[in-house]
Structure formats: C-alpha cells, structure tokens
Amino acid sequence: MATPAEPILEVRDLVKHFPLTQGILFKRQIGAIKAVDGVSFDLHRGETLGVVGESGCGKSTLAKLLMALERPTSGSVRINGRDITTARGGDLKRMRRNIQMVMQDPYTSLNPRMTVGDIVGEPFEIHSEVAPKGDRRRRVQELLEVVGLNPDHINRYPHQFSGGQRQRIGIARGLALRPEIIICDEPVSALDVSIQAQVMNLLESLQKEFELAYIFIAHDLSVVRHISHRVAVMYLGKIVEIGRDAEIYDGPTHPYTQALLSAVPVPDPEGREQRQRIILQGDPPSPANPPSGCRFRTRCWKAQEICAEQEPALEIRPGSPHSSACHFAEVRDVVGSG
Numbered sequence: 001m002a003t004p005a006e007p008i009l010e011v012r013d014l015v016k017h018f019p020l021t022q023g024i025l026f027k028r029q030i031g032a033i034k035a036v037d038g039v040s041f042d043l044h045r046g047e048t049l050g051v052v053g054e055s056g057c058g059k060s061t062l063a064k065l066l067m068a069l070e071r072p073t074s075g076s077v078r079i080n081g082r083d084i085t086t087a088r089g090g091d092l093k094r095m096r097r098n099i100q101m102v103m104q105d106p107y108t109s110l111n112p113r114m115t116v117g118d119i120v121g122e123p124f125e126i127h128s129e130v131a132p133k134g135d136r137r138r139r140v141q142e143l144l145e146v147v148g149l150n151p152d153h154i155n156r157y158p159h160q161f162s163g164g165q166r167q168r169i170g171i172a173r174g175l176a177l178r179p180e181i182i183i184c185d186e187p188v189s190a191l192d193v194s195i196q197a198q199v200m201n202l203l204e205s206l207q208k209e210f211e212l213a214y215i216f217i218a219h220d221l222s223v224v225r226h227i228s229h230r231v232a233v234m235y236l237g238k239i240v241e242i243g244r245d246a247e248i249y250d251g252p253t254h255p256y257t258q259a260l261l262s263a264v265p266v267p268d269p270e271g272r273e274q275r276q277r278i279i280l281q282g283d284p285p286s287p288a289n290p291p292s293g294c295r296f297r298t299r300c301w302k303a304q305e306i307c308a309e310q311e312p313a314l315e316i317r318p319g320s321p322h323s324s325a326c327h328f329a330e331v332r333d334v335v336g337s338g
C-alpha cells in the first residue's frame with residue numbers, strides 16, 4: 001500500500017495509437033490515430049484531477065487506458081506502485097477492483113432489462129470475494145442509500161428513474177467494490193443543469209466519506225472548477241497545461257487554456273466587463289496527422305517559427321509557475337478576477 005505522500009496513480013509517457021486502415025477484405029495500415037500521445041501525471045489519495053479538452057482530444061481513451069480496458073501502445077499506469085498495463089489474470093482482476101468508472105450517459109450505460117439491484121450488484125458477480133451471495137442484497141441496499149436513493153426501489157428498472165437518479169445508480173455501482181480511484185468520464189454532461197449540481201455535490205461528499213481519488217473528465221472548464229484540486233488541459237492527445245485549480249483559473253499560461261477560459265461564463269458583472277473573449281479559429285486538426293512542433297500552432301495567435309520546428313515540453317517555465325507546454329508561456333488573467 002502507498003503511504004499518503006505517495007501517489008496512488010502514476011501515469012508515465014502513456015501512448016495509444018489506433019491503427020488507421022484502408023480496404024475491407026485486405027486491410028492495410030495507412031497510418032495511426034494518435035489518440036493519447038505521451039501523457040504523464042500523478043494522482044494522490046483523496047485528490048481530484050480535472051481533465052478538460054475538446055471532444056476527440058483523447059479523454060475517454062485515457063480513461064480506458066487507466067482502467068486497462070485498452071492496452072497502451074507504450075507507457076505505464078502504476079496503481080499503488082504496480083503497473084496495471086502489464087498485469088494479467090488474477091492480478092489484473094484484483095487491480096481493477098481498485099479503479100472504477102462512472103460513465104457519461106446514464107441513459108445508455110444501464111442495461112434496461114436489469115433491475116437496479118442487479119445493476120448495482122453486478123460487480124459482486126465478478127468479484128464474489130467482496131460480498132458473499134447471501135449478503136449482496138443488503139450491500140446493494142446500503143449502496144443505494146449512500147447515493148441518496150430509496151433502498152426499497154431495488155427491484156425497479158432503469159426507466160422508472162430520472163436522469164439524475166440513473167446517474168446515482170451508476171455511481172452506486174462504481175462504489176460497490178470500494179475502489180480508491182473513480183474515473184468520472186463526463187458524468188454530468190447528459191444531465192440538466194439543475195441536476196448537475198446535485199450529482200456533483202454527491203460525488204464531493206462521497207469523496208470525503210471514502211477518501212476517494214477522482215479523475216474527473218469534462219469538455220468544459222467550468223464543470224470541473226469546484227470539484228478539482230488540480231486541472232489538466234488536453235489538446236490532441238497531450239496535456240498542454242497542468243496545475244493547481246487556482247493557478248489554472250486565475251493565471252493560465254497556455255494560449256489554449258486561455259481561450260477555453262475566456263469562453264467560460266463569469267458570474268460577477270465586473271469580471272465580465274474586463275474580460276476579453278478569445279475566439280478560437282477552426283476545429284482541432286486530425287489526430288491522425290497532428291501539426292509538427294506545437295500541436296496547437298495552427299490555431300494559436302502567438303505562434304512563431306519555432307512553434308512549427310520544436311515541440312514545447314510540458315514544464316515549469318520562466319513565464320509559467322506551473323507546467324505549461326508553450327514556448328511563450330505567460331500568465332494571463334483571462335477572467336479579470338485579479
């Protein structure tokens with residue numbers, strides 16, 4: 001077991017390239033989709049790392065790699081010091097108990113023909129050592145109670161619940177094996193705004209109660225703001241900026257983060273007045289053919305020659321007190337709060 005000071009999750013140089021093939025009968029590989037392309041970070045017990053970036057930047061692939069649902073092209077994912085990417089058989093099964101996922105869409109991720117009791121108790125079928133058969137009903141009812149659902153509704157079906165309640169069912173299932181890490185892949189994106197806050201509050205209180213570590217994925221910086229201790233911003237398979245929550249929101253140093261933040265609504269009218277909206281031109285380039293040097297350069301208003309020639313490393317720089325992958329990183333107060 002890791003001591004509290006050691007990271008519970010250590011991700012190093014993680015790469016996932018999906019082969020890009022042509023032809024139906026005789027498939028030949030004509031390239032690769034670089035979905036995740038050299039990602040490294042640590043996560044500590046009880047900590048939330050927000051992971052933010054546009055659709056297609058590799059967030060869900062990263063999540064699947066962390067849970068060993070996909071095998072990486074290269075790199076490592078250590079959980080309590082042990083690499084899950086090379087684990088097999090019983091070892092892999094044991095490690096998976098400790099890292100669970102809450103999916104994006106509670107409408108499609110729950111089997112409509114299973115009762116809530118069967119859905120939440122399903123992990124016990126695979127890991128029967130956690131809850132003996134005779135004890136499962138009670139355990140499932142406890143889990144329903146923990147996530148704020150009526151334990152008497154154990155025999156109901158998903159369609160009898162609202163969207164927010166369905167996501168609570170998904171969270172209960174994620175908690176069943178008492179994992180130390182939960183990956184939340186856009187868990188509130190499919191929910192009404194009014195329900196989002198309730199689910200976020202539930203996740204936050206569960207984190208305190210069970211000392212959970214979260215990877216919280218979203219495509220919008222405003223969603224992860226209150227729940228994250230640290231935030232990582234992804235662009236085309238890479239982390240371009242990572243730091244403590246306040247550092248990223250009050251002093252972003254990468255132009256991409258600055259653009260994303262400038263689009264986030266600001267609650268106080270003063271901030272809104274001072275704010276300059278940065279409009280990003282175009283869509284991200286294809287991950288099959290990322291630009292040379294800095295991948296953001298085709299959309300960056302600060303790009304210089306060096307940006308096409310040299311890939312900027314993700315590191316602390318003279319202009320950036322936290323890690324930023326930009327040759328010209330400098331703090332910019334985008335929301336006008338300081």
Ligand SMILES: Nc1ncnc2c1ncn2[C@@H]1O[C@H](COP(=O)(O)OP(=O)(O)O)[C@@H](O)[C@H]1O
Nearest residue numbers: 018033035054055056057058059060061062287
């Ligand atoms: N199984 C797969 N085979 C081929 N390409 C994939 C596969 N899964 C994801 N991709 C591609 O990898 C890139 C990243 O996808 P994804 O991780 O789903 O991004 P995000 O979750 O940030 O929207 C996309 O270009 C996507 O089309």
Ligand code: SF4
Nearest residue numbers: 294297300307326327
């Ligand atoms: S390295 Fe160059 S292109 Fe990339 S974000 Fe910085 S200034 Fe823009």
Ligand SMILES: [Mg+2]
Nearest residue numbers: 059060061185
């Ligand atoms: Mg996704």
